[in-house]
Amino acid sequence: MKKYGPIGIFDSGVGGLTIMKEVLKALPEYDYMYLGDNARAPYGTRSFDSILKYTLECCNYLFEKGCRLIILACNTASAKALRTIQQNHLPKIDPNRRILGILRPTTETVGLYTQSRHIGILGTPATISSDSYIIEINRFFPDTEVFQQACPMWVPLVENMEYDNPGADYFVEKYLAQLFLQSDQIDTLVLACTHYPFLYNKIRQFIPSGITILNQGTIVASALKNYLIRHPEIEQYCNKNHQRSFYTTDASLDFERKASIFFEAAIKADVFKI
């Protein structure tokens, strides 16, 4: 394994790009390597064993490529696979490497935004069934009530580039209605899936204007900034040449098309053959 390398950013597909975009704004000087497991997305409707196996394979690939630090820019992988990988696999792979999730920075700040103390979580079926958001938010903000809703159709809408089209309205409205049926006092929403920011404009159409929608990307970017300051033993191994590289487990042309639209710049991607 190489000694110095980029910071790895992993997601099941294109969703992690919403996190990467904010990380690039906050910490542009570092090198980044993005990996989307597009061939096996969505993860959110899969079993624990599958999510663990796929996430582990992708982390190992990023480690082989030289990453010392990986961000799981995926709530589903963070909720389901992160703890097992950190506790059971990472010590054997290399105890000097790190994998960070995105649940923790989100759950430790969400309570700062709500006035009504009623928080809504929108996520994949896997993230919602793990109850990770409820458990973690209750730990940091025991005075809040957390309501959650699984949105199984939202990731396919994004992966198929349908997020801005009229056909998306039905499913966006449907899941929001189901969430707000549980509590009409929710004043803060967490888009607990990195794909969902693509649906931001649609979501806004179906909720009252006073509701805060948290931007997980900026929260994760600022948490990463703090982490790198607090952990020079990791930071010193992260290259700072402003380089970005992109990998996908599926057809590179399809990924390049999506990523280029999103980044408003031509993106070249290589394939990690699984």
Ligand code: DGL
């Ligand atoms: N974008 C991911 C998340 O944050 C996973 C979506 C999926 O593959 O179902 O949960």
